[in-house]
Amino acid sequence: MPETWGDRPRSGDGPLYRQVREALLREIAQGRHPVTEPLPSEQKLAARFGVAQGTVRRALDEMARENLVIRHQGRGTFVHAHGPDRDRFHFFHLLAADGERRLPTSRVLSMTQRRVTQTEALALRLSPQARVVEIKRVRDLMARRAVLELIILPDDLFPGLGDLNKTQLPNTLYQLYQDRFAVIVHRAVEKITAEAAGPDDVTHLGLDRGAPLLRIERIAQTLDGTPVELRISRCDTTHLAYFSDLL
Amino acid sequence: MPETWGDRPRSGDGPLYRQVREALLREIAQGRHPVTEPLPSEQKLAARFGVAQGTVRRALDEMARENLVIRHQGRGTFVHAHGPDRDRFHFFHLLAADGERRLPTSRVLSMTQRRVTQTEALALRLSPQARVVEIKRVRDLMARRAVLELIILPDDLFPGLGDLNKTQLPNTLYQLYQDRFAVIVHRAVEKITAEAAGPDDVTHLGLDRGAPLLRIERIAQTLDGTPVELRISRCDTTHLAYFSDLL
DNA sequence: TCTTATAACTCTTATAGAAGACTTTGCGTT
DNA sequence: AACGCAAAGTCTTCTATAAGAGTTATAAGA
Missing domain, CATH: 1.10.10.10 (Winged helix-like DNA-binding domain superfamily/Winged helix DNA-binding domain)
Structure with a gap:
């Protein structure tokens, strides 16, 4: 040397x-x-x-x-941006029971603005005083209620998002992030556990109380590692499964 | 041209x-x-x-x-073979609750030889008459019973495996496959769902009846795509989580 | 509309030096 | 003679550069 x-x-x-x-x-x-x-x-x-x-x-x-x-x-x-050319399944790993990959449809239940909770602030690396937008929606797969999603977004990264009408939200959010807020989601880390269905799951997914469901906690990041979205999905896995390819 | x-x-x-x-x-x-x-x-x-x-x-x-x-x-x-140099976590995606990656220990409950079931034959692309070895074991993570594993192996790919004593099975099976049977696992596909704990889960994992657990169905393949192992893991996710990196 | 030109990426070959790992050689000591 | 050790040499991958032929998409012109 x-x-x-x-x-x-x-x-x-x-x-x-x-x-x-x-x-x-x-x-x-x-x-x-x-x-x-x-x-x-x-x-x-x-x-x-x-x-x-x-x-x-x-x-x-x-x-x-x-x-x-x-x-x-x-x-x-x-x-490489989100758009028609992008592989939509890269960030969507829920597979119908028949083995086919199908994209879900979405129905927004609510969209509110509020202060972060402690755990959210930790996950998104925000200050405890930061404000966030919370989106709650139900996703159908094959005309069946399948996923209850809770999406938490930092308000400062998505200014004016909270003022949008909830019917204006597209199905594929990552494209919205990119086109309207110049936030490109590049990577996501998911933590998956099993949980028992609570009241919310009963009402929105039609599950029985205490039924097992899949909980997916995702943190999406831009390419410089900044976390930009926390998404908690609760899935009824009677007719679908999460798939993962280890290669 | x-x-x-x-x-x-x-x-x-x-x-x-x-x-x-x-x-x-x-x-x-x-x-x-x-x-x-x-x-x-x-x-x-x-x-x-x-x-x-x-x-x-x-x-x-x-x-x-x-x-x-x-x-x-x-x-x-x-x-690229399985061994001390290989990243052991490539095929092990269970994370302790504290976020640390730890390898589990294993205790073999039983090892038997029998005919395949129909679903197994389908998953492993075997003839309905083929024989398989079935290994059942419990894996501990951080001194806590965490995973109940059922492993199905085609007998013809692993000749003489069924005669082994169950105490002779190492913790990392893929290295055994490679060293003793020249079977190199290169890829695995996992299908994850949530299920309610059954009798077996109650006895071996100490779960309550009906408690939610994570079911991981893995098919491991060699590099030419031949499926060589079917593994069904049932995980108590109160103290651990499955993680997945989408990049 | 069809053709042509151009700009961009794609594929292949070639060369040369740098860096890491192992083997051989040679020398001195025991 | 046997051993230990260091230097030299060789093999291999890694990095960088260069050049030419091929393919694909867009734009300009007939």
Whole structure:
């Protein structure tokens, strides 16, 4: 290991392609590079960073594998956003009993604004005084009441969301987050347990009191790790299942 | 697109690096390339397949990302096997309530040999006459009875397993599969539902009758997609949770 | 509407040096 | 002679660069 090296202006350390990756990551996280238009071409980026095109290519390929960007031959490289092209099942892991993947429909029960609870503040890394929007909705799968969802969103990240009419909420929320609030959900961590049905589950899901249900606690994050949504789903698993692929 | 080309003996189509990948995949699946010694070097493989080293490299890199092989600079590329180096949590997604990842201990209750049931035969793609080994065990997490496991294994894939003493079974079964039967589990698909505790759960997990529990139905496969294990875990989630990372 | 040009990504090959891991060699000591 | 140790050498993967042919999508022009 040499003591001194003047061979390259290495601002950081590690492989070059990784430095390029981090630089691009920062830019994307800062909201530059709108989802509607492509990133600069590999050539331009290479020139900008002072590296070879292959190095930029490697960084972009790696980011494409991580679903950070999506590459279209002939068109360009784009920040991978939620939209018609996005795999909708990436963040939806509930499978109908017949094994088919079907997207659910939603009906919003209520949408309110209030202060965070202690556990919510912890999960979303908010101050105890922060305000949140709480959305409660029922989701149907195959014309059957299946999931009771409670969604908690930090008010400061989604300004004006609480003023929306509850009928205006689309089925796929992540696209709304992106299009109206420039919040791109990139990752989600889920914690799954079994619980007994309470009064709410009885009324909204038609379950018997004490019946077993699946509780999914999800924390969704942007690509820089900021938690932006806490979602607690309570699922009747008599006709569906949560699936997970370990590969 | 040229009509004729004698330039290369392309057996299949698609990118070269992918053809190389498939060829290597076949070789590994066929049990050549023992896990103890490295694959041929990139140079040798390149010569063997008649492609450039970079092409082999791309194939191997892709396989490394998929956990098919593991690469050590200076040593070589190895078939990624279960062992001390393997991430043990890759196939174990139960998290203690404190958020820490801990491996469980196991106590085997019974090990029997019998004919498959219809559902088992379907899941494991066996003939209705096939014989299986059934292992039932309790797993403790943090000195607390947590999981009741039922493991179904095709007898023909694991010859002589049924004759083993039940005290001889190690805690990490996948390593046993690999070392004694040359079966490498590469992927697993899990289907998770909530259920009410039955008599077995009451006796072995100490749950109350009808208490909610998490049911995890796992089918483990080798890298060529052959299902080799059906495992049904019933978990008391009062002190633990199943976690899933969607990224 | 059809064709053509261009810009972008894709695939393959090639080369060269850096870095890690193992083996061999050589030397000195016991 | 046997042992220990360090240096040298070799093999392998890793990083970076470069160049050319191929594919795909968009835009301009006939």
